[in-house]
Amino acid sequence: xxxxxxxxxxxxxxxxxxxxxxxxxxxxxxxxxxxxxxxxxxxxxxxxxxxxxxxxxxxxxxxxxxxxxxxxxxxxxxxxxxxxxxxxxxxxxxxxxxxxxxxxxxxxxxxxxxxxxxxxxxxxxxxxxxxxxxxxxxxxxxxxxxxxxxxxxxxxxxxxxxxxxxxxxxxxxxxxxxxxxxxxxxxxxxxxxxxxxxxxxxxxxxxxxxxxxxxxxxxxxxxxxxxxxxxxxxxxxxxxxxxxxxxxxxxxxxxxxxxxxxxxxxxxxxxxxxxxxxxxxxxxxxxxxxxxxxxxxxxxxxxxxxxxxxxxxxxxxxxxxxxxxxxxxxxxxxxxxxxxxxxxxxxxxxxxxxxxxxxxxxxxxxxxxxxxxxxxxxxxxxxxxxxxxxxxxxxxxxxxxxxxxxxxxxxxxxxxxxxxxxxxxxxxxxxxxxxxxxxxxxxxxxxxxxxxxxxxxxxxxxxxxxxxxxxxxxxxxxxxxxxxxxxxxxxxxxxxxxxxxxxxxxxxxxxxxxxxxxxxxxxxxxxxxxxxxxxxxxxxxxxxxxxxxxxxxxxxxxxxxxxxxxxxxxxxxxxxxxxxxxxxxxxxxxxxxxxxxxxxxxxxxxxxxxxxxxxxxxxxxxxxxxxxxxxxxxxxxxxxxxxxxxxxxxxxxxxxxxxxxxxxxxxxxxxxxxxxxxxxxxx
Amino acid sequence: xxxxxxxxxxxxxxxxxxxxxxxxxxxxxxxxxxxxxxxxxxxxxxxxxxxxxxxxxxxxxxxxxxxxxxxxxxxxxxxxxxxxxxxxxxxxxxxxxxxx
Numbered sequence: 001x002x003x004x005x006x007x008x009x010x011x012x013x014x015x016x017x018x019x020x021x022x023x024x025x026x027x028x029x030x031x032x033x034x035x036x037x038x039x040x041x042x043x044x045x046x047x048x049x050x051x052x053x054x055x056x057x058x059x060x061x062x063x064x065x066x067x068x069x070x071x072x073x074x075x076x077x078x079x080x081x082x083x084x085x086x087x088x089x090x091x092x093x094x095x096x097x098x099x100x101x102x103x104x105x106x107x108x109x110x111x112x113x114x115x116x117x118x119x120x121x122x123x124x125x126x127x128x129x130x131x132x133x134x135x136x137x138x139x140x141x142x143x144x145x146x147x148x149x150x151x152x153x154x155x156x157x158x159x160x161x162x163x164x165x166x167x168x169x170x171x172x173x174x175x176x177x178x179x180x181x182x183x184x185x186x187x188x189x190x191x192x193x194x195x196x197x198x199x200x201x202x203x204x205x206x207x208x209x210x211x212x213x214x215x216x217x218x219x220x221x222x223x224x225x226x227x228x229x230x231x232x233x234x235x236x237x238x239x240x241x242x243x244x245x246x247x248x249x250x251x252x253x254x255x256x257x258x259x260x261x262x263x264x265x266x267x268x269x270x271x272x273x274x275x276x277x278x279x280x281x282x283x284x285x286x287x288x289x290x291x292x293x294x295x296x297x298x299x300x301x302x303x304x305x306x307x308x309x310x311x312x313x314x315x316x317x318x319x320x321x322x323x324x325x326x327x328x329x330x331x332x333x334x335x336x337x338x339x340x341x342x343x344x345x346x347x348x349x350x351x352x353x354x355x356x357x358x359x360x361x362x363x364x365x366x367x368x369x370x371x372x373x374x375x376x377x378x379x380x381x382x383x384x385x386x387x388x389x390x391x392x393x394x395x396x397x398x399x400x401x402x403x404x405x406x407x408x409x410x411x412x413x414x415x416x417x418x419x420x421x422x423x424x425x426x427x428x429x430x431x432x433x434x435x436x437x438x439x440x441x442x443x444x445x446x447x448x449x450x451x452x453x454x455x456x457x458x459x460x461x462x463x464x465x466x467x468x469x470x471x472x473x474x475x476x477x478x479x480x481x482x483x484x485x486x487x488x489x490x491x492x493x494x495x496x497x498x499x500x501x502x503x504x505x506x507x508x509x510x511x512x513x514x515x516x517x518x519x520x521x522x523x524x525x526x527x528x529x530x531x532x533x534x535x536x537x538x539x540x541x542x543x544x545x546x547x548x549x550x551x552x553x554x555x556x557x558x559x560x561x562x563x564x565x566x567x568x569x570x571x572x573x574x575x576x577x578x579x580x581x582x583x584x585x586x587x588x589x590x591x592x593x594x595x596x597x598x599x600x601x602x603x604x605x606x607x608x609x610x611x612x613x614x615x616x617x618x619x620x621x622x623x624x625x626x627x628x629x630x631x632x633x634x635x636x637x638x639x640x641x642x643x644x645x646x647x648x649x650x651x652x653x654x655x656x657x658x659x660x661x662x663x664x665x666x667x668x669x670x671x672x673x674x675x676x677x678x679x680x681x682x683x
Numbered sequence: 684x685x686x687x688x689x690x691x692x693x694x695x696x697x698x699x700x701x702x703x704x705x706x707x708x709x710x711x712x713x714x715x716x717x718x719x720x721x722x723x724x725x726x727x728x729x730x731x732x733x734x735x736x737x738x739x740x741x742x743x744x745x746x747x748x749x750x751x752x753x754x755x756x757x758x759x760x761x762x763x764x765x766x767x768x769x770x771x772x773x774x775x776x777x778x779x780x781x782x783x
Binding site: 658659660661662663666667670 | 702705706775776778779780781
């Protein structure tokens with residue numbers, strides 16, 4: 001049953017990849033969508049079955065994957081609350097984005113269209129394996145698979161040099177992270193002798209919490225976190241994500257906002273028990289998370305490409321999630337992951353609708369005044385912006401506030417302050433985007449087009465020149481936008497905190513996933529009876545205290561205060577954006593001129609790409625050249641060719657013995673006989 | 684009374700004549716004839732030693748050598764004729780193609 005969830009999209013991939021050239025668009029697109037919707041249905045069924053199981057987990061062993069002595073790795077899938085939430089996000093949002101894509105990619109040829117959907121389905125299949133895998137190796141299969149699909153989809157328009165480069169960059173940067181993940185996985189196997197998540201979690205509870213960095217668990221978790229920084233675009237490996245915007249916009253929405261980039265967050269949540277035993281690593285996770293959030297937020301302030309702003313926003317929000325993980329507020333982090341999936345997918349798809357309407361224009365300096373031309377896009381985009389800015393009662397408010405509250409409650413006042421500043425930045429840059437895109441006058445050719453920055457999807461029929469022809473996207477796109485907008489409004493209500501009369505159901509729902517269980521979950525439908533007594537509460541100091549309802553009540557007053565503060569910050573951000581970009585448009589440019597150095601630095605993304613290029617890429621290139629010309633061409637080839645030369649020279653000398661004259665041969669024969677005889681006789 | 688040494692000395696002389704012929708003559712047929720002389724020198728030794736030790740082995744092996752010599756002469760002469768047709772000469776120095 002569980003196997004069906006990744007298998008259905010995979011079948012869609014197989015069919016579209018093999019027969020796609022001959023299928024019409026409606027068949028290949030419909031097939032892909034159908035596979036995702038079916039997978040969503042199975043996911044819902046599985047989730048219901050899981051909630052009815054007493055172990056809060058349902059497992060299916062598909063086959064024994066690696067039987068090798070002590071190392072027995074079954075290819076097993078497991079649904080528990082955490083992965084249930086993830087499969088619902090992946091299949092649900094995924095299905096919506098598939099539907100959206102049927103309209104967005106409609107101008108491609110039949111073959112390209114099928115290729116696109118085969119990649120998209122393959123991605124979904126791998127992502128589902130990633131979240132359903134019950135052990136590190138199975139997760140790693142998905143982990144690598146989504147990386148591959150990300151590469152394929154970023155470089156979907158591979159004839160464009162920048163898209164091909166961006167794909168390569170994403171792949172290489174991800175490989176660095178994957179290497180860390182692999183090492184962490186091996187260290188865990190060496191330490192615990194198992195790779196199953198539950199067994200690792202159970203084994204680690206038997207160990208004393210490690211005080212600082214340097215312990216085995218700390219090292220293993222740190223290596224895993226390196227993998228997470230690669231996949232989830234955190235400092236120092238975030239550089240690939242903004243470039244990934246070269247891919248089609250629905251891909252950005254699905255892979256580079258809603259699902260794949262959250263894999264790192266999910267992985268930490270999946271190993272919550274393990275990470276809880278390495279406070280040093282958690283501190284690093286929190287620090288990296290908040291630093292990334294702040295850095296990406298500041299860059300997002302000045303970017304001019306509509307998708308790049310959203311990309312940096314994604315990096316920033318992922319930073320929030322890692323902050324939550326770092327302060328052991330796993331449920332809050334996953335909650336934000338879940339709400340973020342809605343509004344960030346919405347924002348990306350909304351930007352896709354804008355790009356679609358403007359025939360590939362992505363520069364917000366050339367937009368403006370689209371409010372009336374694209375009403376549905378405008379209103380849904382606005383809802384997404386409000387949600388991400390953290391205005392109650394939309395989804396983003398509850399999840400972001402939960403993270404900030406947890407951060408404050410765990411005593412990290414500095415992290416909380418930075419988080420608040422980032423929250424302000426989020427509101428500012430999102431509304432800057434809204435105002436520049438949809439409000440004011442339509443600006444055209446203010447900045448000459450950069451053809452290399454545009455999506456080559458030839459949205460035929462929409463001429464650049466005529467503002468009058470602008471209209472909302474086709475129904476397949478607008479319906480998805482509306483559905484996601486509704487989701488962005490209501491998704492947060494599963495996590496209304498106790499302080500304002502809610503019950504924070506999502507936290508209670510996710511709770512079992514962050515604890516160590518003794519028993520392996522029963523097979524589908526079979527309730528394992530010994531589970532309850534074997535459950536083990538986390539014993540990690542204040543983490544356990546935070547989870548207790550009693551502690552919540554004590555914290556209610558400050559929580560309300562904090563809530564008021566962050567709401568105020570969100571409104572302040574929106575206000576600043578209104579002031580700058582709606583009322584006094586020129587003021588922003590004045591500011592940019594006055595703080596030229598800062599502005600240039602932000603516009604150039606802190607020169608991180610350049611620094612990486614100078615510090616890592618160029619030295620590696622130069623070392624490679626030395627190794628190539630000196631070591632490979634000189635030493636290796638020299639040795640091989642040298643052996644040949646020596647043999648040739650020696651042969652050239654020796655061949656003179658071969659005179660061809662029969663007399664010489666006879667003479668040497670005779671001489672030899674005489675010598676041998678003489679030797680025998682003289683003895 | 685002829686002693687064994689007489690036969691051995693005669694055999695040695697014949698063998699040396701044959702060897703000298705192989706090295707010094709410039710005609711393939713003559714070289715083949717010289718080889719025959721060498722073979723017969725060896726035959727003489729075998730028979731002489733067999734007689735001296737009163738065993739028949741020497742004579743038996745001589746028959747073998749004569750058989751082989753006949754075969755060798757037949758093949759050798761055939762080769763010589765083939766070579767002559769090829770090069771119009773019988774000098775061994777003309778056939779040195781099998782070298783570096």
